Amino acid sequence: MLKALTALAYPRLCIETGRALGHKGAVTPGACVIELENVAYSYGDGALLTQVSLTLAPGSFHFLTGPSGAGKTTLLKLCYGALHPTTGNTLFFGEDVSRMSRDAVANLRRRVGVVHQDCSFLDHLSVADNIRLPLSVAGRQAEEAREDLAELMAWVGLTERAQALPPELSGGERQRAALARAVILSPDVLLADEPTGNVDWEMSQRLLRLLVELNRMGKTVLIATHDLSLIRAAKTQVQARVLRIVGGQVQQAGADL
Ligand SMILES: Nc1ncnc2c1ncn2[C@@H]1O[C@H](COP(=O)(O)OP(=O)(O)OP(=O)(O)O)[C@@H](O)[C@H]1O
Numbered sequence: 001m002l003k004a005l006t007a008l009a010y011p012r013l014c015i016e017t018g019r020a021l022g023h024k025g026a027v028t029p030g031a032c033v034i035e036l037e038n039v040a041y042s043y044g045d046g047a048l049l050t051q052v053s054l055t056l057a058p059g060s061f062h063f064l065t066g067p068s069g070a071g072k073t074t075l076l077k078l079c080y081g082a083l084h085p086t087t088g089n090t091l092f093f094g095e096d097v098s099r100m101s102r103d104a105v106a107n108l109r110r111r112v113g114v115v116h117q118d119c120s121f122l123d124h125l126s127v128a129d130n131i132r133l134p135l136s137v138a139g140r141q142a143e144e145a146r147e148d149l150a151e152l153m154a155w156v157g158l159t160e161r162a163q164a165l166p167p168e169l170s171g172g173e174r175q176r177a178a179l180a181r182a183v184i185l186s187p188d189v190l191l192a193d194e195p196t197g198n199v200d201w202e203m204s205q206r207l208l209r210l211l212v213e214l215n216r217m218g219k220t221v222l223i224a225t226h227d228l229s230l231i232r233a234a235k236t237q238v239q240a241r242v243l244r245i246v247g248g249q250v251q252q253a254g255a256d257l
């Protein structure tokens with residue numbers, strides 16, 4: 001199913017992105033998709049995150065947890081290059097982001113799908129148009145992508161809502177639309193910030209099944225959440241590593257969740 005989303009795209013993308021970056025070959029073979037090396041981050045006063053080292057191996061599934069204000073969203077932003085570390089390094093597919101041109105970073109960021117915590121949309125565009133927006137930004141023809149879009153809308157169960165406007169969607173429909181938009185470019189890694197916030201248990205399980213399915217297609221998945229029941233449910237379906245932000249540092253959580 002969903003040929004557009006399968007891991008088969010990975011080697012081709014690696015080579016194409018390598019070319020786009022002006023590299024002679026593919027991006028470092030076998031490299032982790034995202035790495036943070038001894039990263040610290042501060043918004044101004046005092047350090048929010050310190051000595052954070054994180055490795056997302058291809059195909060891995062991670063949760064990131066911690067209390068509100070601990071820095072989960074900030075850490076995700078560091079992972080997709082929206083924020084740059086105060087000290088330390090971020091590596092995308094084995095490449096140090098600080099040594100890459102802006103265009104090269106933009107190219108690699110296309111391989112990272114993000115579900116933002118606020119799930120914002122362009123309210124004057126239909127749900128389908130919002131979901132296809134990253135395709136136009138990436139320069140893909142609407143005609144060429146029509147089949148992929150229809151397949152993706154069906155996968156997230158939004159075919160019937162394709163022409164609705166975002167303000168007409170329920171919370172769960174918004175979350176699924178945000179997920180579809182995040183994966184339409186067939187990224188290698190998906191970063192989801194509270195993807196089950198504001199939905200009931202049944203809908204959170206439906207969203208979880210989609211995320212697990214993406215991981216089974218070979219995608220690397222990182223989910224920020226404070227929902228420990230979601231993590232427990234996921235652990236029965238997938239081998240997930242749980243990270244917790246404590247006192248500005250990232251620790252591996254024990255089995256006592
Ligand atoms: N742009 C910003 N400027 C200044 N401070 C910020 C900014 N963004 C976040 N912060 C602060 O950094 C801290 C961490 O915020 P962040 O959004 O990363 O936390 P979080 O763990 O995602 O919280 P939540 O569970 O509520 O989403 C908070 O104290 C927040 O107020």
Ligand SMILES: [Mg+2]
Pocket residue numbers: 072073074117193
């Ligand atoms: Mg947050």
